[in-house]
Amino acid sequence: MILGIIGLGLMGGSFAISCKQNYNFTKIVGIDHNTKHAQTALKLNLVDEIIEFNELHKCDVIVISVPICAIICILKDLSKMNLKKNVTIIDFGSTKEEIIKKCPENIRKNFVPSHPMAGTEYSGPEAALPNLFENKVMVVCNIEDSGKYQVNLALDIYKKIKMNIKIMDAHEHDRHAAFISHMPHIVSYSLTNSVLKQEDKNHIVTLAAGGFRSMARLAKSNPAMWKDIFESNEQNLLDAIEAFEKELKKAKNLIKEKEYDKLYEWMEKGNKLHEIL
């Protein structure tokens, strides 16, 4: 079986390494519209060969690991190609509902919408890591509309690369992802922007220790990728931001009113998340 990966960055590259180490593909081929990235991926031995888009008909499994808008375009392109009849098409988009809705009908059975809950703030093939996916959750959505063969194959790959599989409705996934990932990115960008607005920002950051760094880390993420994610999960993201804003406002008011015992209780409540995290 030949695996083709479209998008040889952090996620696509890491998936390639995991598959090389744990799955029996006869060949792993790759495509990247950034020719430098493609060459780097080849040099780093992430893939065995760089191919053209019109050579994807050779592949048994196609993984699309690019920003959401591009995933939607590529699905449309793939639907017009003469692919293998049983080809399994996987995407790694961070939101699922819009992508699934826009997947052309004639390849919907081939398509297994997936979202690996893994990542770092870095991007590009050099950022690929051998263990990025290990012991992480792979969410797989709306499998009732995918072919049995394709679902089984995708799940088999995910298991072999040591991922924990969660089957989920796309709508529910997008709501959860807004809370667990998308809103926290907005929060992190808000934090860095608020410090940058201060006149003495250079002086302020000389005091930054581990706590601040971990809060600011997500704001290192690629704005182009995240713009797409935010756009395709707008309402859930707004709901999550509003839920967060409500808590922040509560804390602010307790501080303003010097209600420090109530603030203590509020912090104790917040502590409890770690019991289920």
Next chain:
Amino acid sequence: MILGIIGLGLMGGSFAISCKQNYNFTKIVGIDHNTKHAQTALKLNLVDEIIEFNELHKCDVIVISVPICAIICILKDLSKMNLKKNVTIIDFGSTKEEIIKKCPENIRKNFVPSHPMAGTEYSGPEAALPNLFENKVMVVCNIEDSGKYQVNLALDIYKKIKMNIKIMDAHEHDRHAAFISHMPHIVSYSLTNSVLKQEDKNHIVTLAAGGFRSMARLAKSNPAMWKDIFESNEQNLLDAIEAFEKELKKAKNLIKEKEYDKLYEWMEKGNKLHEIL
């Protein structure tokens, strides 16, 4: 020289280890109002001996590493004791202005107000780490009111345990600390509380990956300690929260108005902090 440490938790304990490894104290003694912590600190060999408060007159250097309210009380108690004439008293409080203001006049020359910009979300003597202070910033405030001998001794210790020293005005320190540490803690608690308010919170956290965990980490911190910090830095904290809120609101409005190109620019700006961080 004998070093006495009041409060044998994460900070006091880690300072003890650093001094054992890098500074020539003849003995390190400790006090903790929690007798379990005191015994653990002894067992872990953080200190050579547990002493009573009224034995502090033996010490050449006294480090106070307890919550802010307790620091203020202890300074008052120390001012009434018959300590060594040249004793150097150091506190590790996370805010400095209130503590300095409340330091009794008769020990002000002995006092070197300090704030190690280091820590983890854990507490207690078991949380103490050998390298917690290494290469971290030690802020030392308002040294013009401290004795020369005491400042030199304190700075010598900090240098020997490999810290980077920043001399700073207490008012400026507290403003910076609000941005770099105190407000981010409120943000982290707001994040965990907003998730906990969701009906399907257990389901939501199954998707949590590294990004969320790093944002939620600060909300593991000890509410009792942080309540004190927030209370003693009220106005700066409120200012920092408001600066953050403004950025969050800007992002929310850009999303609501589908101004994704402007959101992209805003994210790119936020990215830039990492150039100076």
